[in-house]
Amino acid sequence: MGFFVAASVLCVGRQRWLFLFIAAMSTDQSASTPNTASTRPAGEKCINLALQGGGSHGAFTWGVLDRLLEETRLSFEGITATSAGAFNAVALADGLAAGGREGARKTLRNYWRKVADISARGIFAPSPWDKADPDHGLKHSPGYLWMESLTYFASPYQMNPFNINPLKELLAETIDFKRVREQQLIKLFICATNVETAKVKVFRNSELDVDHVLASTCLPLMMQAVEIDGACYWDGSFTGNPAIFPLIYECQAPDIMMVHITPAERPGVPKTSPSIMNRMQEISFNVSLIREMRTIAYVTKLVDTNNLPDVVRRYVHLIEAEDLIRDLAWSSRLNGDWDFLKQLHDSGRARADEWLAANFDHIGVKSTLDLQAKYF
Amino acid sequence: MDQRIDTAAAKVAQVEAKTVNLGLQGGGSHGAFTWGVLDRLLEDDRISFEGITASSAGAVNAVVLAHGLAVGGREAARDALRLFWKRMSEKTSHGMLQPSPIDKISGNFGLEHSPGYLMVNVMSYFTSPYLFNPLNLNPLRTVLEEIVDFDRLRRRPAVKLFLCATNVRTGKVKIFKTEELGPNHVLASTCLPLLMHTVDIDGEAYWDGGFSGNPAIFPLVYECNSRDVVMVHLTPAERPEVPFTSHDIMNRMQEIGFNAALIREMRAVAFINKRLGEGKMAEGKEMLIHVIEAEDVIREFPGSSRLNNSWDFLSHLHEVGRKRADAWLTDNFVRLGEASTVDLEEKYF
Numbered sequence: 001m002g003f004f005v006a007a008s009v010l011c012v013g014r015q016r017w018l019f020l021f022i023a024a025m026s027t028d029q030s031a032s033t034p035n036t037a038s039t040r041p042a043g044e045k046c047i048n049l050a051l052q053g054g055g056s057h058g059a060f061t062w063g064v065l066d067r068l069l070e071e072t073r074l075s076f077e078g079i080t081a082t083s084a085g086a087f088n089a090v091a092l093a094d095g096l097a098a099g100g101r102e103g104a105r106k107t108l109r110n111y112w113r114k115v116a117d118i119s120a121r122g123i124f125a126p127s128p129w130d131k132a133d134p135d136h137g138l139k140h141s142p143g144y145l146w147m148e149s150l151t152y153f154a155s156p157y158q159m160n161p162f163n164i165n166p167l168k169e170l171l172a173e174t175i176d177f178k179r180v181r182e183q184q185l186i187k188l189f190i191c192a193t194n195v196e197t198a199k200v201k202v203f204r205n206s207e208l209d210v211d212h213v214l215a216s217t218c219l220p221l222m223m224q225a226v227e228i229d230g231a232c233y234w235d236g237s238f239t240g241n242p243a244i245f246p247l248i249y250e251c252q253a254p255d256i257m258m259v260h261i262t263p264a265e266r267p268g269v270p271k272t273s274p275s276i277m278n279r280m281q282e283i284s285f286n287v288s289l290i291r292e293m294r295t296i297a298y299v300t301k302l303v304d305t306n307n308l309p310d311v312v313r314r315y316v317h318l319i320e321a322e323d324l325i326r327d328l329a330w331s332s333r334l335n336g337d338w339d340f341l342k343q344l345h346d347s348g349r350a351r352a353d354e355w356l357a358a359n360f361d362h363i364g365v366k367s368t369l370d371l372q373a374k375y376f
Numbered sequence: 377m378d379q380r381i382d383t384a385a386a387k388v389a390q391v392e393a394k395t396v397n398l399g400l401q402g403g404g405s406h407g408a409f410t411w412g413v414l415d416r417l418l419e420d421d422r423i424s425f426e427g428i429t430a431s432s433a434g435a436v437n438a439v440v441l442a443h444g445l446a447v448g449g450r451e452a453a454r455d456a457l458r459l460f461w462k463r464m465s466e467k468t469s470h471g472m473l474q475p476s477p478i479d480k481i482s483g484n485f486g487l488e489h490s491p492g493y494l495m496v497n498v499m500s501y502f503t504s505p506y507l508f509n510p511l512n513l514n515p516l517r518t519v520l521e522e523i524v525d526f527d528r529l530r531r532r533p534a535v536k537l538f539l540c541a542t543n544v545r546t547g548k549v550k551i552f553k554t555e556e557l558g559p560n561h562v563l564a565s566t567c568l569p570l571l572m573h574t575v576d577i578d579g580e581a582y583w584d585g586g587f588s589g590n591p592a593i594f595p596l597v598y599e600c601n602s603r604d605v606v607m608v609h610l611t612p613a614e615r616p617e618v619p620f621t622s623h624d625i626m627n628r629m630q631e632i633g634f635n636a637a638l639i640r641e642m643r644a645v646a647f648i649n650k651r652l653g654e655g656k657m658a659e660g661k662e663m664l665i666h667v668i669e670a671e672d673v674i675r676e677f678p679g680s681s682r683l684n685n686s687w688d689f690l691s692h693l694h695e696v697g698r699k700r701a702d703a704w705l706t707d708n709f710v711r712l713g714e715a716s717t718v719d720l721e722e723k724y725f
Contacts (some may be wrong), residue, residue, distance in 0.1 A: 154620040198613040198632045198725070199639060220625045225618050234619045238632045239639070266545045268579040269574050271506045276569045283547040283587045284633035288640045290548060295644040296593070307658045308651060376548070 053083025061346020119336025137329025402432020412697020
């Protein structure tokens with residue numbers, strides 16, 4: 001069976017649509033645009049961002065960033081990000097360095113447009129039945145069903161022995177990682193999971209390359225582990241979705257804006273194997289963040305009671321899509337259909353817009369998220 | 377190190393008993409290692425227990441230990457633990473998760489060649505426990521109800537229990553405390569969702585505590601006076617090879633998931649300890665962390681061995697647990713109440 005699988009994968013591999021569920025790309029034009037912005041855009045308020053992973057649902061985060069970038073009173077110091085969040089973060093930093101706020105918005109849009117283009121040609125394209133279903137899942141897509149049942153028996157090492165991952169090629173061609181490494185506008189913290197130690201690994205600006213972003217998005221049943229300096233990595237969501245501590249230890253801005261796209265809360269008990277596995281993964285992908293937020297709440301209390309005189313008081317904010325994403329099928333994370341991405345983007349913009357109207361004045365003044373209610 | 381000084385110090389310490397808390401991880405049958413550790417610690421009357429936080433198999437050990445202590449002290453606790461593991465082994469020895477002759481020869485205590493295991497393993501991908509076990513039969517419930525007097529445990533607790541489960545709806549950890557415990561709370565803490573039905577308690581559904589705290593440490597910080605936490609680790613955090621097959625990849629994904637919350641919580645403990653040590657914190661509680669583990673031994677067993685209840689395997693783990701606890705007592709007893717005996721930064725960062 002292993003041979004059969006390998007052979008069939010090699011056939012599909014030639015068509016370059018294997019594993020293309022979240023492809024990263026901006027255009028060649030943006031990559032060759034000269035660096036026009038070398039200083040941080042002037043903003044009245046400066047915040048840090050924490051971006052979760054979630055495959056195609058990252059288009060919601062794109063919408064949020066798109067709206068925040070329009071807001072000239074706002075600038076960013078650090079971004080901690082995992083998986084799809086890492087793609088958004090790198091695209092934002094590259095675009096910002098290349099062409100300021102508008103450059104960042106353009107790079108993000110180009111990237112997601114490219115995801116849609118590639119996925120339209122891929123095995124995970126939604127079938128007409130899927131398109132008619134409001135949960136945006138892929139349960140009627142022959143490619144998805146084939147892949148899903150295969151992953152139980154054949155690992156990516158057996159299905160795809162040559163580790164063909166077009167995502168890698170596209171990232172290398174389209175994001176200017178040299179510019180990402182050299183830019184000093186944004187401090188990037190890209191989270192991955194060390195497979196051998198089970199600990200979180202945070203990659204920073206000066207070392208970032210294609211492999212580091214791939215490591216952060218590596219779902220182990222679909223891709224081979226990514227090796228960097230002799231260590232192997234999987235998706236950062238297992239150990240930090242994302243990790244918050246880099247923003248606390250390495251950034252000055254006291255505000256942390258979280259963009260949640262992994263539903264922590266989901267009413268009802270899953271009773272089929274796929275839905276049980278989906279919920280097991282959602283819970284795992286929230287655990288580190290929940291525990292870290294509890295620590296932040298605890299430390300904040302100590303700061304407020306003057307127990308930690310030299311620790312900076314942090315303010316936490318949240319833009320989320322829990323209610324929207326809860327209604328989507330798990331498999332919609334692999335759905336790169338443009339209409340779907342566009343819809344998520346628009347929701348992200350709308351949520352960010354509402355948030356700014358209600359909370360901009362609170363930035364640097366107070367938390368607008370009740371940590372106790374959300375994480376305890 | 378000078379052996380004589382150690383012995384002398386140990387003699388002095390014998391005078392004062394030390395009270396510690398325990399943190400017991402889950403791991404199915406590997407919990408027999410924890411049984412061995414507890415068996416050895418119970419023999420040493422210089423040590424007593426204040427609080428126990430535990431998940432899954434750890435929760436089972438914790439409840440049986442607490443029951444034994446409540447009815448007849450240390451010896452009764454040791455007897456109860458032995459009886460529990462013996463009964464579990466007997467109850468499941470007629471089940472389908474038996475090691476096959478090939479598994480027995482391979483010596484790694486796995487069930488990879490057991491027809492029953494292969495069947496359950498494949499079935500769990502496609503049919504849920506709601507389909508293949510509609511009556512929700514669970515031998516653990518029978519054995520627990522047979523051995524543990526929950527009524528007595530609730531009314532006259534000898535130790536503070538904190539059993540961890542995961543709320544399926546919110547994804548958050550839920551701590552069940554001594555005064556509310558019944559068999560359902562223990563089952564909730566051990567509920568592997570692909571093998572068992574969720575456990576409903578007061579209208580909420582629960583899964584294994586391993587997902588959200590393996591175990592959670594904060595109850596010991598907030599609700600116990602002793603600053604010492606003796607962790608008994610079962611879930612291998614470190615595994616020096618990258619898994620290659622789907623089965624191994626899924627096993628490792630679960631191991632990583634089952635360590636994530638603990639690792640993050642230990643980082644918080646280290647942060648507070650460091651602030652206190654540097655005098656940068658006005659008031660606070662330094663937690664002293666100790667670890668008894670068998671990562672090197674458990675790493676060699678395949679994931680399927682967590683479902684192997686053969687008496688050979690359980691007694692082997694029990695023996696390893698006793699030895700590790702014995703070595704740990706010799707090296708570290710004198711430092712209880714004084715300092716952490718594990719380097720938190722090295723272990724959890």
